[in-house]
Amino acid sequence: MESRKVYLDNSATTIVNPEVIKEMHPYFGDIYGNASSFHYFGRQSKIAIDNARMKVALLLNATPEEIFFTGSGTESDNIAIFGTLRAYEKKGHIITSKIEHHAVLYSCKHLEKVGYEVTYLDVDKNGVIPITCLRKSIRENTLLVSIMHANNEVGTIQPIGEIATELEKINEKRQNKIYFHTDAVQTAGKLDLDVKKLGVDLLTISAHKFNGPKGVGILYIKKGTNISSIMYGGHHEKGLRPGTENVAYIVGLAKAFEISNVRMEESNNHVLLLKEKLKNGILDKVPEVVVNGSGNKAVCNILNVSFKYIEGESLLLMLDINGIAVSTGSACASGSLGASHVLSAMGVEPVAAQGAIRFSFGHYNTLKDVDYVLEVLPKVVNNLRIMSPVWNKKFEKNH
Numbered sequence: 001m002e003s004r005k006v007y008l009d010n011s012a013t014t015i016v017n018p019e020v021i022k023e024m025h026p027y028f029g030d031i032y033g034n035a036s037s038f039h040y041f042g043r044q045s046k047i048a049i050d051n052a053r054m055k056v057a058l059l060l061n062a063t064p065e066e067i068f069f070t071g072s073g074t075e076s077d078n079i080a081i082f083g084t085l086r087a088y089e090k091k092g093h094i095i096t097s098k099i100e101h102h103a104v105l106y107s108c109k110h111l112e113k114v115g116y117e118v119t120y121l122d123v124d125k126n127g128v129i130p131i132t133c134l135r136k137s138i139r140e141n142t143l144l145v146s147i148m149h150a151n152n153e154v155g156t157i158q159p160i161g162e163i164a165t166e167l168e169k170i171n172e173k174r175q176n177k178i179y180f181h182t183d184a185v186q187t188a189g190k191l192d193l194d195v196k197k198l199g200v201d202l203l204t205i206s207a208h209k210f211n212g213p214k215g216v217g218i219l220y221i222k223k224g225t226n227i228s229s230i231m232y233g234g235h236h237e238k239g240l241r242p243g244t245e246n247v248a249y250i251v252g253l254a255k256a257f258e259i260s261n262v263r264m265e266e267s268n269n270h271v272l273l274l275k276e277k278l279k280n281g282i283l284d285k286v287p288e289v290v291v292n293g294s295g296n297k298a299v300c301n302i303l304n305v306s307f308k309y310i311e312g313e314s315l316l317l318m319l320d321i322n323g324i325a326v327s328t329g330s331a332c333a334s335g336s337l338g339a340s341h342v343l344s345a346m347g348v349e350p351v352a353a354q355g356a357i358r359f360s361f362g363h364y365n366t367l368k369d370v371d372y373v374l375e376v377l378p379k380v381v382n383n384l385r386i387m388s389p390v391w392n393k394k395f396e397k398n399h
């Protein structure tokens with residue numbers, strides 16, 4: 001069998017685009033000034049950050065003053081949640097969903113421990129939050145709603161615009177505004193993130209999901225949003241994210257975001273073609289599989305499939321031996337066994353949830369990658385099922 005390496009874990013992270021590396025390169029060498037220094041060296045770095053901020057603002061239909069550079073998507077989520085809550089005098093109520101990334105979910109769990117009330121909204125079988133549930137969960141003391149734009153395990157897109165419209169109506173009748181944050185880490189570079197159209201107050205992005213460097217993110221904060229710092233130090237990023245700016249990474253983020261927006265349609269079409277080919281191939285060649293997620297309402301690059309009666313982790317390992325990189329859930333959760341919180345919330349039956357695999361495509365994947373997976377995967381699944389007592393029991397029963 002041909003031996004090759006196929007990377008289908010682009011929702012965990014992506015390769016850095018060579019054009020982005022080229023753009024970042026001078027900031028590891030000649031241009032090294034501290035952006036806070038007033039001399040020539042500092043000014044060069046400051047100009048680079050200002051330009052990057054302008055680029056990002058333009059792509060989000062925001063103003064440069066509304067763009068804050070952070071150290072990651074996780075950090076942006078934390079600043080958005082803890083920062084807005086800190087600005088309120090009293091503790092209160094937060095609404096989020098059961099399928100958020102742990103950066104949001106664990107922040108909310110911590111807030112519960114320190115006296116906040118949290119509603120974790122249910123999702124339907126496709127992973128979508130029904131607006132009526134959100135409406136019903138609003139309380140007098142609700143301070144913040146944090147709902148992700150697209151889920152990182154199944155790709156389901158939430159109706160962010162509709163939620164924003166609903167909150168706007170509710171806010172008109174209230175004294176204290178309910179802020180709306182969305183984690184758009186999985187949609188940046190794949191969907192239009194016009195913050196005006198989305199209607200959000202805060203929005204999180206991370207560069208390494210769209211062929212930018214790891215360890216740099218954005219937090220969009222709408223002008224007028226009441227937010228306090230959760231870190232202390234210098235005046236950087238208006239004191240919200242103190243610490244000497246990582247100029248090279250900020251420049252890389254802006255370049256990667258620009259490229260991914262320019263080629264969005266072409267890239268989405270390419271990736272969707274690969275995803276459909278793999279999905280249809282799996283459905284054709286492998287029995288007892290379930291596709292998790294909501295079809296048209298999902299980002300084009302994520303395909304989550306349950307291979308019933310086997311463990312997702314075993315399948316992941318066998319695919320890895322064959323050079324194929326996939327994931328069983330979010331990269332951060334994949335160290336822990338047990339069904340994914342996302343699939344559980346969607347009501348996926350345990351026998352299917354345990355055998356779930358996320359294939360996530362990127363701009364650089366090819367049809368040959370899919371052909372290779374379709375050559376290897378059915379054999380690997382078959383071998384694992386032969387060893388599975390549950391499968392064998394079912395096999396005996398049926399024959």
Ligand code: PLP
Binds near residue numbers: 207
């Ligand atoms: N939010 C979502 C939806 C994600 O998928 C991820 C990363 O997997 C994060 C947040 C965290 O981003 P980062 O890795 O930049 O901390």
